[in-house]
Amino acid sequence: MAEANVLHRYRTFAWSAAALIAVLTSGCATVRPEQRAALADPAMQFEAEGGEDESLQHALENREGAWGGGSVKGGGCGCN
């Protein structure tokens, strides 16, 4: 019963998030291709430094109890 409630809450959250995204993005191509110079700059990219950002995330995750919000990855513990 409890699992069903949790599943129901996750489904509600997922549909709400999808609806929110649809509403916020519908018909709002706000930036034309020729206006994207600043957005394409590496300084405006999320996690643009690749391996270096992953090293920091790896170090933090091994010193904190929380996780997530970054990139999906697998590949072992390394958690001494």
Added chain:
Amino acid sequence: MVDFDLHAALFHEASPTSAMTVLAPGASLGVTPVEGLRVGVGWEADIVSGATESVKAGRLALDPDIVSAASIDDTRHVFTGNLAVERGPATLAVGYGQASESDYRSRSITVSASTDLLQRNTQLALAYARGFDEVCDRANPVTRDPTVRLPLDTSDGCFTEAPERAVRDVALDTLQVGWTQSWTPVFVTQLVFSGGLQHGFLGNPYRSVVIGAGGQTAQEHHPENRARGAVAGRGRYWFRDLDLAVGVGGRAYRDTWDLLSGSYELEAEHYLAPWLRVGARARYYHQTGTLFFSDDYTGGEPVLGPRGQYWTGDRELSPLHSYLVGAKLVGAWKGGAGRRVGSLFTQLRTVVAVDFVDTRLEQFTWAGREPDDGLAILTTVGLSGGF
């Protein structure tokens, strides 16, 4: 078209009693044999040396010396391979990873998909990963009561037929959904939801915890299931007149061990020259402890007493907060039509970064003594490019 990435990170926690150093080199290579197809391989390692407490006692310990530092020298190798197919605005990728160290083995598969919508103003990404991990453990009979289980003393004999060794499974499922949105020519945001399920042996097999007033110890005992969820949001704004990008971000996290956390980030990058930019970042992180964390399981009452049927000596499951400050310097060069960087590369980028992390443990002690290894420094260097 070939692209490569070489990087190395040096993590160091200075401490007179529990110093830890991790050197983490890595390399990856990607090839685009035909338009729309990319094949990549990678390798990473963690070379760990230092010391960690193998027995956790709390502030009521009769013998403060019971907290002993055990030395660690281990190397973990991770090999990865991935394949990505790009068709128009959509990308579909699959990946495989395999990691091994003397006492831990892992295999993982990843499937991800992403697409650009609305003239590339909206990017949606979905990724799923499944990990099949194995932990070496002492061959405690599974029927033996957790209160009398012994910890693993050494990795000798792990993953062999040695009768005193056992292998415990860990299954990891991770799902991530990301939404990146360009709102104006200088403003972009990203929202990420991560969900994870862990099942199996989730403790540290080497660590034991004092659970009796008389000094009795038992191997750390964690629940076998953990469901985790995190929501992160971040945004970046470009100040044209200043050649400056400023980013803010935050993350909320909760899991079924009742650990709650929040983190807040501020970042800025500024161009010193068209090929050179400098960046600075700061981060504050805080978390509660898990429901079953206690600094001392012998006192009879929380905070100094047992909290249910589980016990841990893991400081990462205790209430804590931390501060991070860091800086980086990035040099990037791009070739043009018929012109290459250094006569070879279509693009080249190098980065040097230094980050300091100061962690404050709010309840966790070494037999009543405050741990002295809360300050860590992470230095990272990287070189990447394409030709």
